[in-house]
Amino acid sequence: MSKVETTSFEDCLQGLIKSLEASSYEDAVLQISGLHPGEVARLLEAVPPKNRTELWNRIDSSTQGDILIEFSDDVQVQLLLEMDVESIVKATEGMDMDDLADIVPNLPESALHNLLLTLDHKHRDHLKQVLSYDEDSAGGLMNTDIITVRSDVSVSTVIRYLRLLKEMPVDTDQVFVVDRSFNYVGSVHISTLLTNEADQNILPLINLDSAKPILATTPEKKVANLFEQRNLISAPVIDENNQLIGRITIDDVVDVIRDEAEHSVMSMAGLDEEDDVFAPVMEITKRRSIWLGVNLVTAFIAVFFIGIFKATIEQKVALAILMPVVASMGGVAGTQTLILVTRGIATGRITISNLKLLLTKEVAVGFLNGFFWAAVVALVTYVWFEDVTLSLVISLAIIANLLIAAFSGALLPLILVRMKIDPALAGGVILTTITDVIGFVAFLGLASLAI
Amino acid sequence: MSKVETTSFEDCLQGLIKSLEASSYEDAVLQISGLHPGEVARLLEAVPPKNRTELWNRIDSSTQGDILIEFSDDVQVQLLLEMDVESIVKATEGMDMDDLADIVPNLPESALHNLLLTLDHKHRDHLKQVLSYDEDSAGGLMNTDIITVRSDVSVSTVIRYLRLLKEMPVDTDQVFVVDRSFNYVGSVHISTLLTNEADQNILPLINLDSAKPILATTPEKKVANLFEQRNLISAPVIDENNQLIGRITIDDVVDVIRDEAEHSVMSMAGLDEEDDVFAPVMEITKRRSIWLGVNLVTAFIAVFFIGIFKATIEQKVALAILMPVVASMGGVAGTQTLILVTRGIATGRITISNLKLLLTKEVAVGFLNGFFWAAVVALVTYVWFEDVTLSLVISLAIIANLLIAAFSGALLPLILVRMKIDPALAGGVILTTITDVIGFVAFLGLASLAI
Known part of the structure; x- marks a missing residue:
């Protein structure tokens, strides 16, 4: 069929x-x-x-x-x-x-x-x-098509009322119980109406636990986390006076979750998830251009520091050849910490309360990996250039850069959130600027002292 | 209350x-x-x-x-x-x-x-x-706690049956209609049971449209897209013989959506979303280490190409100072296209059928932005080094790199998907290796010819 x-x-x-x-x-x-x-x-x-x-x-x-x-x-x-x-x-x-x-x-x-x-x-x-209400708040997310009943009626009365309605709003999994002045009391799941006897009173069927109301001013991200953690299908929304004003349904929450996730990926490259992929070429060019411009500025900041060590490079061109390795290792390690912390903040796993512990771990990991890979790079450098000083300099620079990378990667997202800047958008750019600068300065600076 | x-x-x-x-x-x-x-x-x-x-x-x-x-x-x-x-x-x-x-x-x-x-x-x-069934398929995602009824009964019979059950499984928004041999026929929304008269027959209430069954072998990503596009709360799952074997509920689908999104962000930095953030330091170090190693290999591939032009750099150290700018512009522009296409594939917006159109657009955008920013970089270079040849060389290298970046960013994810490699994981590494190599070779190569 x-x-x-x-x-x-x-x-x-x-x-x-x-x-x-x-x-x-x-x-x-x-x-x-x-x-x-x-x-x-x-x-x-x-x-x-x-x-x-x-x-x-x-x-x-x-x-x-x-x-x-x-x-x-x-x-x-x-x-x-x-x-x-x-x-x-x-x-x-x-x-x-x-x-x-x-x-x-x-x-x-x-x-x-x-x-x-x-x-x-x-x-x-x-x-x-x-x-x-703000578009990104529970109030902006809510539907107003709610079914309300009183607490002193029986199951059969409610069913009779529903039959009169002929149809329920989409995704109705519960009817809400309000008092005389529309204050929110609780909710009754519609499956409960079907599994209980007709003469059963509504009051004891009220679900107090899973249907805690959401304040209309709650940010939508928090709403999404609540739905996710409690496996909700819908939730009542109240205003600051405990008046029931609407309900949020899972379909809208799924959109929030998807958008939030999409946003965190797209904004890492300065893209907007709401943009039309097939917009006119000039339009796309303009949009992308800003991001390229920002990155160009950071690139020039980084190479400005290379410029300072022009004389050192002139003495030993091998420095110029190897310096991208130091910068890139820092960037990669720092980005790992940055993404981990940024996502942790977004999903609620990481807050200021467990940051200290996390920071210690990340710095320890940065140090251990810095040490290990510095040794590998030192070896490759020695095989390539047969220069012990150069090997030593590059390994020290890598350890330093990976330590700073772990520090910056862990702290940057929290600082940005405090400053109300989206860490998914700005974090990567700022971090790689830091690791580029530290990488170049540590490597070339140490070299200028040693050579 | x-x-x-x-x-x-x-x-x-x-x-x-x-x-x-x-x-x-x-x-x-x-x-x-x-x-x-x-x-x-x-x-x-x-x-x-x-x-x-x-x-x-x-x-x-x-x-x-x-x-x-x-x-x-x-x-x-x-x-x-x-x-x-x-x-x-x-x-x-x-x-x-x-x-x-x-x-x-x-x-x-x-x-x-x-x-x-x-x-x-x-x-x-x-x-x-x-x-x-595969863990990541509809069959692996389904619950087996379904309520089934026959099509020849009345609303009151169904309600009587439900009252006998005393309780419905969590997130039950529909009961499923099967025939004598448990073949799937359709579903009846439980709100329909509440809004229809007791003597109404079930058959005309069967929802044929929104409750199309899902084959147990369907991949979970497809299931998630179906739920999202159709705003489903639950969906019936059948085997290849049209036998009803279970149902998928939105709470599990929300987890799939969140995991998929989380995966696409985390794997960009070689992280696994299932990993414990607070795992022991040695454990974390080992996990991160692999990614750093992969990136180190690509970094050495890129600098190997710088090494080829050692003599040219010795002649003009300004090349060493500026070369990260060329590589970085290509990396940033390419990553924009890469992320756009990778997400487009994941959400179904981009397939092989509209790739040609997208590729044309992206390359055009790459050319326009390449042209514009090449001019800016040429100007900055001239102000810094007062060298017309250098300005010309760097602008040509940037245009070339941005064109290649757009090409690679658009094609790479589709090639990787074909090769059954996760583009979110491998795309960024491969792309930046390409843009680094092209950036260095184009810039230093042109310079070696011009100087």
Whole structure:
């Protein structure tokens, strides 16, 4: 009766690109119809903007809304610009308030105005509430479509009420119990409603443990960690007065987890995970350019220090040949510590309380590995250049650089976090500048003394 | 009635470390009691192994099981070694089959034997089934605790059946419909059971769309993408004969997503996300050492090429001073493309079908940025060394290196994937070796011709 997953995403994409190359858009639309909005979004992101727009204009506006919310920011803005006010309003009809809130900042003024007119008083209030919280907080992440019941009713009353509703919001795994003034009391899992007798009272079924409410101002990263550590499907959100104002569902949390992880990889190369991979060449060039510029500055800082030892290098060119080895060993070792600590901070494993212990370990590891690899490099250097002084100098420089690398790699992320700078973005650049400078100065400086 | 989340994870960790430093283990155990197993696991991972073991031995074995499954591999193995057979058997009692299957490979022989004896025939079969699939496949990820019904019954019959069960397995959002021979037919969302009338027949309520079954041999990355794109909470798993054999739940998928993301960051520095951050210093040193060794080899490959141009550098030491700039610009630009493509492949946005387009874009970006920054570097070089030839040579070398960098960054991940090598692990090392060599050879080679 049901069909197994057989056609893979790659096959879909290949078929789609073939149709687009042949300009048979009807064929292309046919191929993506019936797919889940998330899959359509992924496919559209994987084709060039020109084709993307052509295809987008052929998709029914009633389904455009579900697809819109699945796009990365860059592509969402791009496609919203292609739509007229009427289609935007139609596409956003019936959207969850958290999804709508995500789109609102990208909407043209006129579309926003018309959109607000279509909402009834209650929904407008809900939207305003979601928008009043930071986009990256629990409040910005929440849906407002919650089912609430009182604590003094029976299972059968609740079921009767649910049958009247005819349908529950997507991903409803619990109904929330509130008091007369909408203060949050607790939650009842809907499976509990199904496994208990009809005349059972709700009060003892209330789950106090797993459904602790989340304050609307909680940062989304903390929300994600809570969901992950407690294996939650949904969680109630309250305001500072303990009023129940919404719920967060796992699908939105999965997006947070994925985005956060994606961000930490991409920003290591100065990339933005929300950028369109197929944006116009000039656009991409400009975006990448900044990162190259920053790195150029750091490269010139490092080579400025080489310049200081020009006379020493003139005396012994072998120094010039070997100096990248010292810098690179420091960079590699330091990056290991840096990434470890940066990820540890992000996942909560490393905080200021266990940093001292970690720092000691990392420095010890840096020293041991420095010692070992310094010996190896000294040997290779001796075989290559038959120069004992040079071998000695390079091994001392490597030990020094690996020690500094461990220190910097462990402390830098915490200092950056304190300064409210993203360590995933800035950490690598600063660290390799440090290890380059230390590597060059230690090696060439020691050489200038010894030679 | 219920308490808001107030004490943060950092506070918990700080308190815990304070107690541990004062060796008041009773205090420490008190602090972690009442926390979710996932939180306890995170806390234990954040303290040194010595304290961890002390604390672990004081935790009741009935709750140890839930905590065990939340650990990273390294820590799990470590703590299992500390436990006697009896505690292991007690801790693993009543565990989900997928969780048990994860622990089995880490168990000592004797514990495994005793554990199997405690399982009844049915559960032993289930465990065998889960273990028969690859750990990283849908089959290895599935639970076997499914609720099944027939298609010819009414809502009230199903509810009566559920009431007899008294309790549903965790994260049950749907019951599965099977035929007489346990072939998968479809699923019914439990919220549907609550919102429909008691005499309603099940058949028309079957959800054919969102509950397409997943084949047990599907790789877990694909499962994660499916869950993400379709916002699933759970999904049925079938074998090759369409027999329903289990279900995958979102909590396990969240772990897959997090692990995959964590892996892609950590492996960029040759780290393993399953490693204990606080492992003994010698252990960590050994693990890191391999990566440093690999990088040392590549560093020597790069400087070997500098060595070829020893005579040229002797003539003009400015070359030695500036050559890291050329290499570094290529490395930075190439890494941007590399990370973009590696992540694109992992998330499915980039496949062989749209690679040609991407390659063209990236090379164009490389050329434009190469041209622009080459001009900047040429200017700085001229101001510093007042040497037109040097300025010209360095700008040509930068353009060449950025072009090669874009090419390599785009093609390398796909080549590595074809060769079944993890591009996140090997990509960066290979790429920077290429850009270092090209940078040095282009710069020094052109200089040797021009000077």
